[in-house]
Amino acid sequence: MYRFLLSRQWVILTLVALLLIPAMIWLGFWQLDRHEQRVARNDLIAASLAAPPVPMAELSPADGEVDPDDRYRPVTATGVYDTGHQVVVRQRTNDDGAMGYYVLTPLIQADGTAALVNRGWVPAGNDVTRVPEVAEPPGGEVTVTGRLMADETTGTTGIRERSGLPDGMVMMISSQERAEALGAPVLGGYLELTGTEPAPADADAQPEMLPEPDHTGIGAHFAYAVQWWLFAAGVPVGWALLLRREVQDRRKAAARARRDEANGDGGGNGDDAEAAGRRPADAAPATS
Structure with a gap:
């Protein structure tokens, strides 16, 4: 079977x-x-x-890397903005999904070490080959507060480096790259600005600060995991149901074949007897 x-x-x-x-x-x-x-x-x-804010230099050594466990920590840095080495970072979106740039400005500290400050987002202009107009940061010495972020890579952003970019534009935020451009030591990673003291007089004209990262949503990955395991459990069940139906179909076909065979062996004699039984008993023989 x-x-x-x-x-x-x-x-x-x-x-x-x-x-x-x-x-x-x-x-x-x-x-x-x-x-x-x-x-x-x-x-x-x-x-x-x-966590309470700490000086950025405590968590980010010059020409070093940010410990992954220190990401998003509130940090501070005090110094003077160097707008001469300011760049914009391409292909960045705001909370509404609009395309634009991040504004990256070095903050030169008293010891000569620079801290990279992501001042926020500005919209892209009509001509992507030109650096958009960006409001000047506060002049003089300021103290900035923000979230400590690690240097970007192609793996973390999915963005590929490009050659031939206009002056003042970069694809990713790299403290090492900015250190080479500045010719001075730069703290690893960068500071994602959340506050400035003293506050800039033209606060409304400044780049749009980036929102706090979402840390509440967990997505549907756990539900997907359960779903895949249910699918895995359903495969043998489906295979067994198909097997059962196949066996039932074959049994029905075999039984039907046996009935057909039985009817074929005695079917002719039975028909003759039935026809004879239907002939009228008082039928008279035909006369010539």
């Missing part, structure tokens, strides 16, 4: 089912891992944002 399992159709179907089960289980664990990463990121952001 079950020899049909060795047919080409059923062998392929079984192999596909055996491949789908581990693949779906792996996809479920992959989604679970993404869920755990999102939860860990949210916890990191929440803890970092709640």
